[in-house]
Amino acid sequence: MADIAISDTGPLRHLAEIGEHGVLAVFARIIIPQLVVRELQFQGFWVTLAAAMPRLLTVVPGPGVDSDLVLLSADDLDSADAAVLAVASDHPAHTVLTDDLALRRALKRRGHTVIGSLGIVARAHEAGMLDLTQADGVLDRLVDESTLYLTRGIVDDAKQAMRQDSPSA
C-alpha cells in the first residue's frame, strides 16, 4: 500500500517545474492545505498539477488564524508552512513532503517522517517508475533547472547513495 502524504509547496513546485510531477504517483493520496494551494496558484503550477492528478490531490482547509500565529512564533515559519505543520499534527502517521529545512526541522522535532524531492525521486526509482539513469537525470534537472536550492555536491552524494543497493544497480 502506497503512503499517504501531506505536502508543502516545494516538492510539488520543483517537480512540476521540470515536468516530472508524475512521480508523485508513488503516493496513494497527497493532502494539501489550502494555503499551499494558494501559493501554487500564485506561482502558476496549481492548474498543471490539479489537471494531471485530480484524484491524487486532496485539498483541506488550513488551521485558523490563531493557531497559525502560535505556530509561526514557535518555529519561524511562513503561513503555508505553519498550515502544513498543523495538518501534519492531525495526521501524525502520514509522511510529510517538504524541501524547506526550517519546516523539516520543526516536523522532525515533533516526530514526523519528512521527505523532500530527492526522496520522492528515490521512491519512484524503487517503485520501478524510473530506472537509475532516469532517476539521475531527474536529480540533475532538479538542481540545474528547478528553483530547488540544493548544492551540487549533496545531489552527487545522493546519486551515489542510490547506486549502492538500488534495485537496478
Add this chain to the structure above:
Amino acid sequence: MATLRDKIDVLARRQGGDESVVLEQAVELGVEQLYRIEMRAEYLRGEITREQAIEILGIEEVDDLDYAHQAAMEDVAWGLRRG
C-alpha cells in the same frame, strides 16, 4: 529587458559616472560568490575541515549544509526503503 550594457550604464550613472568602479565591484562580488560556491563544494567533498568551512562560510551556512546533506541521505534511504 535590460541588457548587461544597460545595467552597467545605470549603475555607473548612479555612482557618479565611473564605469570602472562598477566593474571592479562586479568582479569582487562575483568572485566572492564563486569562492563561496567552491568552498561549499570542497567542504562537502571533505577537502576542507568543518572548522575551516565555518571560518569561510559562517556557522549558520555550515550547519545548513550539514543538515541538508543529512536530509538528502535520509531521503534516499526512505525512498529505497532502507531507512
